[in-house]
Amino acid sequence: MDFLTTVLLLLVGAGGGIGLASFLQKRSGITNVQRDSVLLLERIEKVFKVVMAEGYFSEIYNYQDQKKILYLLNDPKKAMVIAKSKVLVGFDFAKVRFRVPVTGERKLVIESFPEPEVLSIDTDYRFYDIQAGILNHFSGADYTQILEEAKQAMNERAMQSDLPKIANNQIQYMMYQLASSMDWQLQLPEAEQRKLEAIKAQAEELTSKSATRPAEE
Template sequence: MKINKLKVTIISVTAVLALFLVFLFYQMAQSSSTSSLTTLLMLIIGLALGGAIAFLATRNSSSAAPVVTESSHTIAESMRKVFKIVSAEGHFNEIYNYEETTKLLKFFPSKKKALVIVQAKVLVGYDFDKLKWELDEENRRVRLLEFPAPEILSTETDYKYYNIEEQFFNLFSKEDLAKIQQNGKRQVIDAAQKSNLPNIAAEQMRTLLTELLAGRNFSLDNPVKISESRLLLNDHYTKN
């Protein structure tokens, strides 16, 4: 749309100059003075230059879009069967402040810092491969022998950088940015582990197992095992 408007403007200006040139030529026909002839030549030269500039501007403005070539190769490293169930989901916003100070020539301090907002979605659930239980078919009861602690099954993170400050002799490298993202993600994981997510996951799992067994006329003998695994997990996080 902008290119078309530019072309119309150039054509209009050229038409006006042409009309002015015709009018001037008519005036010169009435008077063949040397100054008029000089003026005519100058106008012709100016018109030629203007036309050349207009041509170059139009050609540059209507250049074709760049051609982008993309390629990718996907390699499947491994595949295996798992039995993991997500029972809680949490969204976190972590403010991570990174600051590093070095001394140039051991005398002049040089500082770089960045403020990063880490937005993450954390999924907490259970790995049923770690579950041990026994079945009492006569009394239609299921007894839990060992129940795994809730764990983080997936973490999706997005990083937004704010207030990045660096100096000429102390710039951010790719390794610095990778370390910032790694540390930010670790803080989100720590916050998720210490939050109420494990408790929510445990309550959801106890409800799920109770209703699932009730649908087959079985009862869960000791659902307290699920709560115990949750408490042990919270105690582990507190100590660490």
């Protein structure tokens, strides 16, 4: 038996063994799945961000991409994503500008206060009705783009809701209470100060009603 014949027999035997092993594995229902992950810590930053409101949203996001075959026939691919998210809205106190008057007054003057922002979005994505085209298939980059666009849509929806308004009212009243507890006076920018006075008036009215209700009964 020459060398070439020996090599061919070895290759045929190896191929047959692999085929037999694959057949037996499918018949037995055993699947060999290997998973591995590597955690990389890029950086740690010190932040002073305060969450003042959270909201729960559900969204149906439809993705469709049209591709021409030979510039004549449409070859669309589409997918539907259902996203359920918990959105946290609050403030980055690193953006606050304030000063204390040099006269020695126990007053904190807030010169500039940031707008409320989305601090985090925790989302559960589910893909449904994925339909690839004849040549227009889905790639890993497509799925990444779909998730990014769905997350951006959720961010915009959260900022258009009542969450920013609720967060604003919460932070102003919290700062007022904190300053009062330390016998300090809080002064916000003019527009914010008017909002704070309205919030304080509503809180005092509710407190007054709660205190007088038992006596009235």
